Every structure is written in C-alpha cells, then in structure tokens.
Amino acid sequence: MNIFKLSWKYLMDKPLSTGLNILLLALGLSIITVLLLIEEQFENKMNKDASGIDLVIGAKGSPLQLVLSSVYHIDFPTGNIPLDEAKSVSRNRLIKKAIPMGLGDNFGGFRIVGSTHDYLELYDVSFNSGNAWNKPFEVVLGSRVAKEKGLKVGDTFVGSHGIASASHEHDEQAYLVVGVLAPSFNVIDQLILTSIESIWYSHDEDFDKKKLEQEVEKTGFPKTDQARELTTVLISYRNPIAAVQLPRLINSRSSLQAASPSFEISRLFELLGIGIALVQGLALVIILIAGLGIFIALYSSLKQRNYDLAVMRAIGASKGQLFLLILLEGILLTFIGALAGLFLGHLFLYLLVMVNEQGIISDFKTFVFIKKEWWVLAYALSVGVLASIIPAWNAYRTQIAGQLTK
Numbered sequence: 001m002n003i004f005k006l007s008w009k010y011l012m013d014k015p016l017s018t019g020l021n022i023l024l025l026a027l028g029l030s031i032i033t034v035l036l037l038i039e040e041q042f043e044n045k046m047n048k049d050a051s052g053i054d055l056v057i058g059a060k061g062s063p064l065q066l067v068l069s070s071v072y073h074i075d076f077p078t079g080n081i082p083l084d085e086a087k088s089v090s091r092n093r094l095i096k097k098a099i100p101m102g103l104g105d106n107f108g109g110f111r112i113v114g115s116t117h118d119y120l121e122l123y124d125v126s127f128n129s130g131n132a133w134n135k136p137f138e139v140v141l142g143s144r145v146a147k148e149k150g151l152k153v154g155d156t157f158v159g160s161h162g163i164a165s166a167s168h169e170h171d172e173q174a175y176l177v178v179g180v181l182a183p184s185f186n187v188i189d190q191l192i193l194t195s196i197e198s199i200w201y202s203h204d205e206d207f208d209k210k211k212l213e214q215e216v217e218k219t220g221f222p223k224t225d226q227a228r229e230l231t232t233v234l235i236s237y238r239n240p241i242a243a244v245q246l247p248r249l250i251n252s253r254s255s256l257q258a259a260s261p262s263f264e265i266s267r268l269f270e271l272l273g274i275g276i277a278l279v280q281g282l283a284l285v286i287i288l289i290a291g292l293g294i295f296i297a298l299y300s301s302l303k304q305r306n307y308d309l310a311v312m313r314a315i316g317a318s319k320g321q322l323f324l325l326i327l328l329e330g331i332l333l334t335f336i337g338a339l340a341g342l343f344l345g346h347l348f349l350y351l352l353v354m355v356n357e358q359g360i361i362s363d364f365k366t367f368v369f370i371k372k373e374w375w376v377l378a379y380a381l382s383v384g385v386l387a388s389i390i391p392a393w394n395a396y397r398t399q400i401a402g403q404l405t406k
Contacts, residue, residue: 003321007328014297018333021293025337025383026344028286029376033345034352035280036372041364043269046072049187050261052122054243055235057081057089057250063259064268069163070101070232071261072187073111076163077103080229081256087221089250090233094242099234100221102199105159107175110145112159112192114199117218122234123188129153130179134215136197140179142189144363151177159192159202173202173212185363196222196230287383294333295387299394322395330388331381338380342373 011018050071058066061078068075083100090098099122102114113119117132120140130153132140141151151157156174175194183189195216217223235258237243243260250258350366 003325003328007325007332010325011329011332017297021290021297021333022337022340024293025287025290025334025380026340028283028290029338029341029380030344030348031283031286032280032376033342033373034348035283036376037345037349037366037368037370038364040370040372045186045363046265048185050265052236053234053261054237055247056232056259056261057086057235057256058232058259060255060257063257064264066232066257066259067261067264069103070234073103073113073191077231078257080231081233083221083224083228083230085254085256086230086233089254089256090221090235092246092249094238094246095235096238097236098221100196100230101232101234102196102229103163103231104199105161105202106163107145107157107159107192108149110142110149110190110192111163112139112175112194112199114194114196116196116220116222118220119193119234123184123186125184125188126182128180128182130177132218133178133193133195133198134218136195136201136212136214136216137173137175138178139175139192139194139198140181141177142191142193143181143183144189145192146177146180151180153177153180161203189363200224200228287380290337291334291383291387294330294384295390299391319397323392326392326395327385327388330384330392332384334380334384334387338377341380342376 053071056067056070058070058077059079059081065075066078069077086098086100097118099115099118101119103111105112120132127140128143128146130140141149146152149157155177157177158169158174160169175192175198181188197211197216201211222228235246237246247258247260250256346367349364353364353366
C-alpha cells in the first residue's frame with residue numbers, strides 16, 4: 001500500500017479546504033521569511049557601509065540623523081560646519097585619518113558627494129572605466145548610477161540643488177564623467193563622487209573660471225583663502241583610547257557634534273527590533289491559526305473516513321500505517337505551505353526592492369536562501385506534526401468490528 005499516494009489523494013479530494021489551509025500557513029511564513037531576509041541583509045549592509053568609519057563630525061542636531069546622512073546617505077544632513085573648525089578638530093593626535101565631505105546636490109535622485117580620493121580608498125573601489133577626478137566638476141559614478149542613468153565616461157550632466165529631489169538646476173556648469181566604478185555592493189554604488197571644490201563652486205554666484213583648470217586636493221582638506229563650509233568629516237581612530245576621549249572632547253569643547261556610527265546603529269537596531277518582534281508575533285499567531293485549521297480539517301475528515309480506515313485494516317493495513325497515513329497528510333500540507341511561504345517571502349522582498357530603487361534596500365538580494373530559512377521550514381513541519389498527532393492517534397485506534405457492523 002502506497003501511503004504517500006493515498007495521503008495525497010485524500011488531500012486532493014477536498015481542494016478548497018486544502019488550499020485555504022496552505023494559503024493561511026503560507027501567509028504567516030512569508031511574513032517571517034521577508035523579515036528574516038530584511039533583518040540579516042540590513043544588518044550586513046549597515047556594518048559594511050560603516051566599515052572603517054569610527055566617528056562622524058558634523059553640525060549639532062540628531063546624532064542618528066548625522067550618521068544616516070553622512071555614512072548611509074539616507075537622511076538630510078544636520079547642517080554645515082566651518083571648514084577652519086573642522087580642520088582644527090581633525091588635527092587631534094587621536095585621529096588617524098579625517099575625510100571631509102560636502103553634500104547638498106543630486107542628479108535624478110542620486111546624491112552628489114564632494115570629497116577627496118581618501119573616500120575612494122575607504123571603500124577600496126575599483127574602476128570599470130576611466131579614473132578618479134583631478135579637476136573641479138569631474139565626477140566618478142557609482143555602478144548603479146551609471147547603469148540606471150545610462151552614463152559613461154565623457155558624458156556630461158547638470159546637477160540640481162537638494163538631496164532627494166530636483167528644485168533648482170545648477171546649469172551654470174555641467175559635470176563631466178571621468179570614471180565609472182565597478183560594483184562594490186555598498187553605499188558607494190549609488191553615489192556620484194566629485195571634489196569638494198565642485199560643490200563649493202556650483203553654489204557660488206560667481207567664481208573664477210580659471211579655477212576649473214586647477215587640480216583639486218586629492219587627500220586631506222581642500223585649500224582655500226575664503227571662508228568655506230563642509231557638511232561632515234569621517235574619522236578613523238588612531239587607537240582605542242580615542243573612542244572614549246574624542247567624542248566627549250568634540251561635543252563639549254567645540255560647536256560641532258561627534259556621533260559614533262556603531263553606537264547609533266545599535267540604537268536603531270534596538271528600535272527596529274521592537275517592531276520586527278511585533279510583526280513576527282503576528283505571523284506566529286497566523287501560523288498557529290493555520291495549524292488549528294489543519295487539525296480541524298484532519299479531525300473532521302477522519303470522522304467521515306472511519307469506515308474507509310476500517311476497510312483498510314480489514315484488508316491488511318496495520319495500525320501504524322493508518323497512523324502514518326494521517327500524519328503524512330498534515331506534513332504534506334505544511335510542507336507545501338512552507339514552500340509557498342518561502343517563495344512568497346522572497347517575492348514580496350523583490351517587490352519592495354523594485355519600488356525602492358534608491359532606498360537602503362535597493363541592492364538587497366531577493367532570491368537568496370539564508371540559513372535561518374531552514375528553521376522556518378522546520379517550524380512549519382513541527383506545526384504540521386503537532387496538528388496531526390491527535391487525528392493520527394484516533395486513526396491508530398480504529399476498531400474494525402465497530403465500524404464495519406454499523
């Protein structure tokens with residue numbers, strides 16, 4: 001007797017009940033799956049983007065906002081800071097490297113970031129074509145920017161004022177693409193990189209065109225005889241003592257603000273963790289309801305199949321085979337529901353990525369299997385087993401004489 005084939009036929013005999021139970025289980029598991037995928041990739045991405053950055057210096061305001069805007073480029077800057085004060089603070093002996101940055105413009109929603117070649121070295125980039133900028137208004141494109149905007153070395157474009165959307169085009173001077181980066185799978189893929197001088201000159205009402213032929217500073221801070229501003233400075237510590245002394249020193253003895261990416265992101269994970277736990281709790285309730293539905297379906301069908309089970313016993317089926325028959329039905333239901341749930345979870349993440357083309361999840365891998373999904377599958381199967389135990393036990397206790405003489 002083929003137990004698997006019989007179990008499958010019994011499930012197919014009631015397609016509506018079977019389909020609803022599978023759908024309910026799949027919905028609960030899909031929620032858990034997409035949360036696991038987002039949680040793992042989000043944490044990996046945040047840590048990767050902040051690698052090598054121990055401290056961020058910027059204008060007073062929200063430290064989390066300062067970190068998000070300067071490291072991850074997903075929020076508005078807290079403001080600008082005087083260049084001279086930033087240079088003064090960066091001379092501290094506890095600082096190994098300081099990378100200045102200027103923000104404020106975008107092209108088609110992609111941020112234009114002014115910095116030095118130190119920023120490229122921070123992420124250890126490689127070029128698909130061209131090379132780094134040497135003069136004002138020369139830019140290097142992240143791989144995603146080049147792909148989505150269809151730009152290549154030698155093309156030009158005009159930047160717009162603002163971080164997220166165009167409000168006023170700086171059409172006085174166009175940017176020239178001199179390099180395109182290879183995919184780095186971090187934040188730099190969706191940035192347009194140029195010199196800080198480019199950011200300054202694009203906001204000047206009138207500047208000396210001769211400066212366009214002068215080479216820009218490739219490391220350290222740009223030189224100028226004017227009162228200029230930066231948006232932020234990325235800091236690398238010289239030794240562990242700096243983590244204790246430097247933030248307190250800057251926050252108490254200057255008009256600037258110092259924020260630690262690792263500390264602020266830990267706080268962010270804690271806040272997000274509460275919301276994720278609530279949604280996961282809701283998903284677990286849905287799965288338990290699905291398990292209850294499977295139990296009711298099997299228990300109800302068992303009452304209608306007592307005669308069939310008695311006949312099977314009469315023609316030679318053992319009690320263990322009847323037990324296994326009902327148990328296998330529950331396992332088949334949950335296994336199919338689990339596979340459907342995993343697929344729906346990946347599909348939902350794919351749709352999220354599609355509608356957030358420039359957000360923080362824009363480069364998430366949607367159809368990649370993570371180890372935690374094995375636990376989702378195991379959990380689903382355990383629900384199926386538990387939901388099937390009582391009906392299977394009742395099938396095991398089926399009395400031949402009692403059923404056939406009714």
